[in-house]
Amino acid sequence: MIRKLLRSVREFRINSILAPIFVSMEVVMEVLIPFLTARLIDEGIDRGDMGRVLTYGGILIAFCAVSLTFGVLSGANAAKASAGFARNLRSDLFDSVERFSFSNIDRFSSAGIVTRLTTDVTNVQNAFQMVIRIAVRAPFMMIFSLVMAISTAPSLAWIYLTVVPILGIGLGFIMTRAHPVFKRVFKTYDKLNRTVQEDLRGIRVVKAYVREDREREKFGAVSEDIYRDFSRAARLIAFNAPLLQFCAYFCMIMVSWFGSRMIIQSGGVDFTTGNLTAMITYSMQILMSLMMVSMIFIMLVISRASAERIAEVLDEKPDIVSPEGAVTEVPDGSIDFDNVTFAYSDRSEKPCLDDVDLHIKSGATVGIIGGTGSSKSTLVQLIPRLYDVAEGSVRVGGIDVRDYDLKVLRDAVAMVLQKNVLFSGTVKENLRWGDPDATDEQIERVCRLAQAHDFIVAHPDGYDRMIEQGGANVSGGQKQRLCIARALLKHPKVLILDDSTSAVDTATDAKIRASFAADIPDVTKIIIAQRIASVEDADVIIVMDDGRIENIGTHGELLEKSPIYREVWETQKKGGALGE
C-alpha cells in the first residue's frame, strides 16, 4: 500500500532523497558540535587559553554555518518534496476518478471521493514530510550519538547497551497495548462526526419534531465513549515520558558515577571532565531521539487510515475501458437491445433489467413511460455504455457498444441526465462542454432548437451571463433547456433525454419536440417522460414496468392494449392536461 502511494513521488524523488541526506549531515554536525564545545572548555576556558578559545570558537562558527546550511537545505527540500508529493497524489487520484465508470463512482460516493482528495491527502502529506525529516533524523541521531559515546568511553558502553533495549521493550509494550484502543477511538470519532453531520443536515427535522434533547442524548453517549476510550489510551501513553526520563536520568547518573571514578582513578588522563560533559550530552541525544521515534510511530498509526483510503481509490480498476482495436466510427443511430439483463450489483437478487429485447431504427423518436423504479433510466444508460450489461448485448449502429472507443461512442450518443448539472462559469462556457470549438452561430442555433435562446438574451449579459455552481441562479425549466442545448452541440447520432423537460411548460415542451422533428430528423431521439403529452406523438412508445418492457406501440395502440399506459393517461387527462 505504502509503495503504491510512493509511486506518486515522481519528479520530487530527488528532493525526497536529498532531504534525508541533508538531515543526516546536519545530524553529523550537531553531534560534532558538543564534542568541540567540550574541547573549548577543556583546552580553552579551563586553562585560560584565549588562543584556544578563539580557534575552537572559529571552528565552531564554521561548523554552525555548515550545519545551518544543511538544516535549511533539508527543510526546503522536505517542504518541496512533501508538497510535490501531495500534488502528484491528488493529481493521480483525480486521474483515477476521471477514469471511473458510473458504477465505480456509485461505489465510493461523491462525498467519499472528495474526502480522500482533500483531508486524507493532507494527512498523508504531513506524515510524509515527517518521515523524510524526523524519521530519518531520529534513528540517525541515535546511532551516531551512540557511536560517539562509545568511542569516547568504550568501558561505559554497557550502560547504553542495557538501557536502550529495556527502553525499547517498555515503549513497545505500551504502544502495543495502546494501539487497539486508539483504533477504537478513531471509529468512535467517525461516529461522533456522523452524529453531528446527521444533526446538521436534518436540523429542520430535529427542530420540527422538537427532538433537540434526544439529539443531545445521542451526542452525549458518543462523546462519553470518546472520553472513556481516549482517556484509557492517553493514560497508557502517559507512561512513555516518565519511562524515558527514568532511563535518561539512569544513564546520566551511571555515567557521572563511573565517569567520575574513572577520572579520579586515571588522574584525568584517560578520561577528562570535558569527556564527561560530552558523554552526558550524548546520553540526552540518544534518549531524545528514542522519544521522537515513539512519537513518529503514533503519527504513522494515525495517518495509516488515510493512506489506506487513498490506496482504495488508486487500486480501484475502472469497470469500463475502451477495448483494443476499438471501432472509431458510429455508422448510424440505430439501437438494438438483444436479450439484455442488468443489475447494479452482483449481489442483488433481482436484476434491474430482465431479458429486454428492443430494436430502434435510426432517426426514430422513441418515448419511454413507466413508474418509479421501473428501470427507465437504467435502460438508456446502457446505450452510451455508462454501465455494462450482465447478459445479452447492446448495439449502436449495429455494432456492440463494447467494441467502440468510449470517446467515439459517447460523442455519438448525447445524453441529458435526470440529475442535470451546470458548472460555475458563463452560459457559453457551459454550452461549449458539448463542443469546445463551437462558433457563436452554432451555439445560438442549438439554443434556438432547445428554446433557450429567448431567455438567454433576455438577460443583460446574454450568453456571457455567469451561472453559479450547480446552476442555482436559473430556474429548473431554464436549466433543463440549457442542458438540452449543451447535448445538441455535440452533433450526436443518438439523443437521450432522461426526464429532461419535466420542469418545462407544456407549450415550450411541444415547441422543442417540433424543432427536433424539423431540424434533426436523422438523429435517433429517446425521450423518457412522466407526462404522456411529451411522448404522445413519438414513432413508438415503450412502457416499462418493474425492469421489463410491458408494452410497445404507438399512442393509439397502447391505449388499446396497455392497462398501465391507459391508467396513466386517464389520470393525467383528468389531472390537468386541459391544454392538450
Add this chain to the structure above:
Amino acid sequence: MNRGKRQGTPYDEKGKMKIDWGSFKRVLKYLSAYKLRLFVVALCILVNAIAGVIGSMYLKTIIDGFITPVLKDNMPADLAGLTGAILFLGAVYLCGVVATFFQNRIMVTASQGVLKRVRDDLFSHMQTLPIKYFDTHTYGDVMSRYTSDTDTLEQMLTQTLPEVLSSIIKITSTLVAMFIVSVPLTFVILTTVTLVMIFSRRIAGKSGRHFVGQQKALGDLNGYIEETVSGQKVVKVFNHEEATTDEFRRRNDFLCREATNAHKYANILMPIMGNLGHLQYVILAVVGGALAVGPGWLTLGAVASFLQLSKSFTMPINQLSGQINAFIMALAGAGRIFELMDEESEHDDGYVTLANVNIDENGVITESDTKTGKWAWRHPHGTGEVTYTPLCGKVEFFDVDFGYNEEKIVLHNISMYAKPGQKVAFVGATGAGKTTITNLINRFYDIADGKIRYDGININKIRKSDLRRSLGMVLQDVNLFTGTVMDNIRYGRLDATDGECIAAAKLSGADGFIRMLPEGYSTVISGDGSDLSQGQRQLLSIARAAVADPPVMILDEATSSIDTRTEMIVQRGMDALMKGRTVFVIAHRLSTVKNSDVIMVLDHGVIIERGDHESLIAQKGQYYQLYTGAFELE
C-alpha cells in the same frame, strides 16, 4: 470542508500572528473545574523543572567538589562523598520522574474532561440556534469545529500548556542563576537571545503569510473538487475528462507552490534557531574568556558554569518558540468553537403550553396528569387565572411581512386563514415565498410585521417546543438518521409502539416497500438512507409525520419524487392522513393540489389569486395559465 472561507485564522491579512487572549481565558475557565488537579499538575511541573535545573548544575558540583581537587591539588579521592552526592542526585531525579508520571496521568483526566465538556456544550448550544444560523453556515464550516478545531485544542491542553509552563519555570530559574554568576554575561546572552527572537519572528511571519495563502488555495481547490466530483456523471457523458483535469492541475499546481513556501519557512526555523544557539555559545565563550583572562573580572570556573547555564537557558527558549505557533493556532481553533457557542439562541418567550385534558359533555376542560389523547392550550394570564383552549388546528395570518434580512422583504402583507380540517395549497414559482410561509407557522423564522394566530393564540405567546409539537412537517429533502426503519418512523413520536409505527407506515403507503427490504422494519438505514430511492425516502418521512399525529400538517413538495402512478396509489393513504387535519400543501404538480379547499397563487411574496380550483379556473388568471401549461413552474 472549505477551509479557505473559515474565519479566525491566527494570522491577519499581513500574515502577522495574533493571540486570542479572550479564548484563552475561557479555556482556563473550563480548566478551573479541575482546580485541585491542576494545582497538583503545576506542582509536578515545578518539581520536574527544578529537578532538571538542579541536575544540570549539580554536575558542576561533582566536578568542582570531587574531581578537580583530586586532579589539581592531588587530594585523596573522597569516594564516600562522591557516592553521597550521586545518591542525592539520584533522589532528585527520581522526584522528577515521579512528578512527570503524576503530571501526565492527571493531565489526561483534566484535558479529556475539558474536551468532553467543550464538545457537549458545543453540541448542546448548537441545538438551540435558529435556522438562520444553519442557512448562513456550510456544514463543512460547522463540522470543522468538532474536528480540527477540537483536535488543536486537545494538542494545546495535553502538550503545549504543560510545556510552556515548564519552559517558563526553567527559563526563570536559570535566569536567576545566571544573574548570580555574572551580570555582564547575562546581559550579553539577553541581547543575543532577543536578536535571535526578532529574527525568528520575521521568518515565522513569512511562513504565516504563506500559510494563509495555502489555506486559500486549498479552499479554492477543494471547492473545485467538490463541484466536479459531484457532477462527475455529466463530465463522463460529455467526454469532458481532459478539460476538467487541465483546470484541476492548474489549481493543484498553485496550491503546491503556496504549500512549498509555507512549509519551507516553517521547516528552516528550527535549524536556524538551533544554530544561532550554538553561535551564541561561542560568543559567550569568547567574551567570557576575554573578561576572565584579560581584566580578571571573572573566574574561569564561573565562565565554564555560565556556559553550561546558557545551554539550559536557550533550550527551553527554543522549545517555547516551537510551541508558540501551536499555542496561537489552538487559540484560533478555540476561538472558532467559542464563536459558535456565543451565537444567539432562538428566542422563546412563549408561556402558553400544551396540556393533556379531559373535556366533559358541557365542553368544560379540565387538565389531566395522565394521557387522555385530548390536548388543549394552557394559557396562564397575568391575573393568575388559567384558561384552556382546545387544540383544533386553526391558523390565521394577519398582514404578515417577512424578510430573511431587513433590506429585502420576501413576503408582503399576507393575510389568510385555515379553518380546522381545511386543506390549503400554495402555488407559485421558485422564490415566490411558498416555503417561507410554512416556515413562519412553526417559527423557524420570526415575522417582521403582522400577526399569526394558532387556535386564536398569537404564536409568539406559545412555547416553541409545544407549537412545533402541534405541527407535522414533511419536506422535499428527506433527512433520515442512522438506525432502523422503525427508529426513523418513531422519530415522530418517541413513545409510539411498534404497532402504531406500522399502522402509520401502512397509512402513508410505505409499508409495501419496507416489507421488501432485507430485514423489513429492522433494516438499518445508514448514510442518510442513500440506498433508498428518493420516493421511498419521502414515503418514510410521511410515515414519520403520520405517527406524530399532529392537528396541522405541512407538506412541502412531499410527493415530488413519487411518480404520478405511485402517487395515485398513495393518494388514498394521503387522503386518510389529511382527514380531520389542517393541511398546508406546497406542490409543483398541480394535480396534487387540485382538490384543496383553498389554493393561493403566490408571486414575488404576494398572494395574487385565491380560491378553489373551479373558481380559479373560471377567473382565467395566472392559475388558469399555469394549469393549462402556458407558464412554466419552478
